[in-house]
Amino acid sequence: MHDDRVLVEQRIARILRERLLPAVHGERAPLRVEVWHAPGEPVAAVEAIGATYRPVEAGEAWGPAWGTSWFHLTGTVPTGWAGRAVEAVVDLGFPAERDGFSAEGLVHRPDGTAVKGLNPRNTWVRVADKAEGDERVDLYVEAAANPELHEGVASYLGDVETAGDQPLYRVRRIELAVFDEQVWELVRDVEVLAGLMHELSPDEPRRWNILRALERALDGALDLQDVPGSAAAARAVLAPALAAPANASAHLVSAVGHAHIDSAWLWPLRETVRKVARTVSNVTALMDDDPEFVFAMSSAQQWAWMEEHRPDVWARMREKVATGQLVPVGGMWVESDTNMPGGEALARQLVHGKRFFLDRFGIETSEIWLPDSFGYTAAFPQLVHLSRSRWFLTQKISWSQFNRFPHHTFWWEGLDGSRVFTHFPPVDTYNADLTGREIAHLVRNFSDKGAANRSLVPFGHGDGGGGPTREMLGRAARLRDLEGSARVRVEPPARFFEQAHEDYPDAPVWVGELYLELHRGTYTSQAENKQGNRRAEHLLHEAELWSATAAVRTGHPYPHEELDRIWKTVLLHQFHDILPGSSIAWVHRESRTTYRRLFAELEEIVGAAQRALAGDPDGGGEVVFNAAPHARDGVPARGAQPARTTGEAVSCTSRDGGFVLDNGLVRATVDARGLLVSVLDLGTDREVVAPGAAANLLQIHPDLPAHWDAWDVDHTYRRTTTDLTDLDAMARVDEPGGAVGVQVRRTFGASSATQTIALAPGARRVDLDVEVDWHETETFLKAAFPLDVRAERSTAETQFGYLHRPTDVNTSWEFARFEICAHRFLHVGEPGFGVALVNDSTYGHDVTRTVRPDGGTTTTVRLSLLRAPRYPDPETDQGAHRMRYALVPAADLLDATREGTRINLPQRRVPGGATVEPLVGVDHAGVVVSAVKLADDGSGDVVVRLYEALGARARARLELGFPAAAVEVTDLLERPLPGADDPVLDGGGVALALRPFQVLTLRFTRSD
Known part of the structure; x- marks a missing residue:
């Protein structure tokens, strides 16, 4: 045939x-259209509706980038349309097929309440289900002139300060029509x-x-x-x-209404508030027409925005949550990045997200919903368990470049052995249209055929595109039981997970991180924002610790509200297009400003608590506050210690045009080029720098990935390397605390770098500081450390522990990890000797090995310092930056942990004469206290979170510096953890037994 x-x-x-399609709205009638252009930023609906409008001419241009125009639509339904469905069709000049990425609108009634959103693929608004004729039409449309930003095209439209005032759109069609x-x-x-x-x-x-x-x-x-x-x-x-009907063995599809709205990306935060209002208005209107329609909405922050800014939309949300049609999911404050936030921050994402849904609706969310984040930390399964969540969903791993992930439904095992039931939707999109082609692809693509027969499809236009449409629901109804297709049911995600778990309890296990073989440049892009996040996390740690200590010891008021607000702001900026550096210039400009404001607030909170603890500032004394462990021998962590100086004075001698630094523990040699050519650990008489090589070597590479400039680093960048060895100036410098260093200045291209190499008395490390005035484009800056170590694997700190990664490239999976994420340290070693590289703000790293002619192995560790992509922010990272890191010779993982914490939590000195004992202390150096705070419920209970950091079983004693009446093990939300055995209070402390990488939260009831 x-x-x-x-x-x-x-x-x-x-x-x-x-x-x-033209016949759907065949018969038409005109509407009167008037416009008011809002000056500056958006205004409230009530204010806009009360403004003075003027008539709109046919094809009139409107909307400078990021501007807002309000259109007033009035008219009368023709008498001949009586008994028929009537809709207004509003096309504001939408670019075709660009839902969520250009002009959008929100329709309002004259009282200012929202009706529904408008976008390129959703241009209608219902006027009458069955018209009587002669009805008055009176609608207002808030139209946002969000500019189109095309992939890879450098554009200054991404910031209101540089976008200009030229109109971007023209009114195309605004009229009444019969809906057939x-x-x-x-x-x-x-x-x-x-x-x-x-x-x-x-x-x-x-x-x-x-x-x-x-x-x-x-x-x-x-x-x-x-x-x-x-x-x-x-x-x-x-x-x-x-x-x-479908075959009896047909695949079962749970279709979940969804709208993946990035909390910021190619638009600023303020625009996301409006995107959420448009989308929620759409889906709640659909729910009125289809009681079986279910929409899952993540990101508690987006719900909170509606509660704060759009009470009319919030009221509709509450109504639909009560019917079960609007389903909170995710249990996180935002859909955050999970590579770079610290462990405590990831915990708080779950705390604040889940608590919001519990407080507002009494709903305990069960799913961790992260369709689009750029890889997933191995620490996550334990945090899922400790938040009392059960399931995890993402789609992003299907984007990996080199290797196809072998499962779609599986158990994901994390660092400590915790497992979470996980699903990757095989439809390979989180914005499905529910077409026959998508469903057929899903069935073919499903990896677990024969063992499982269910999958989930998130459907709906994302990024402000309005979510699901009536067209998608119409397709879903036809695909419910159709021969040749999978069976499609619109239902909440929990139903899918419950059934899939029941069907497939013995699903395969994947152990360790879910590394995305793409978007590796996000570990480095927008360096100042990454520094802001790192500093904010550690300032919050200090603010909670010292505020809790001052509250317990002196009655100092604990700043519950301030800390809650600041945490939520930091968590918002960990969204997976803000912290990774993949948003427009406006987003990152605002985030830098926000971080500076938060720093000032947190410094004041820390300072107030420490002053309350330090006592009389005029007595001539000084209290040294340590928020980090500082010794190997189990000195109680996170207390205030007397000032002391240890170690020999640092000598600095000239040699062969360079300098030799020596503090009795480490001898560092800087040659005439200003390069670190020798680091000798005097205790082991072991040289760290590979023979003939130079460390702290700045290198640049051309950096133009095939796609996604701010997101991606392609492995091909390594083919061209330029070592920055030209020297402008070099001199000795004396630094505070007796440290002595060598300062080196270099220029390259349009940029310059000032590097300082220093030793401090009593420190077994080389402190390194680089200030870069960066004015390159499409260039990657690295700092290289070729080490005389044969390391079979690197060890990178991650949240609440560390990850081993092979340094070889035997397989495509290993090759794909040519850029990796580490937190405060990266360690490489061989039996008996290791080296750590610690940092205060850097996440991107790479590790390679070469065999030298002498038969020895050089393991080169490099920090990724700066990039300069042009899209979506054409000025990414331009300007001044300062990064600090340190090379720690003869280091084991305990040294790496200690020094990585130290560089991020330096001592503070406060005038005063009081003796301040630690509020808590741990006698095991491998057990790290992650948080000390007062309970969120205002009870005054002390909450301590700690974890085993070295990957070994640990028996430790937690000493209390306050009287306690009771202790219980809690979940992350400070509720009793089901199935946990509470420790026993014994003589002012508790004995603990922790498994490798276990996170433990203890809540202490204080006694009088």
């Missing part, structure tokens, strides 16, 4: 485009059957049955000159093909 499917598909596409339901239904019939036919093989009779039914409907029953009059007849021809 001749296969004329291609011809049929081409004819179907044309008939849909030129005949059926029969034509609309015919469109759904045709597109579902045609999409399914396209995916069926020529050997399947079902394909031919569909093809012939479409031919009979479109060539026989449908009159192309009278589509409305013949639509019902065409539908009748197609009805048998749509009524044929």
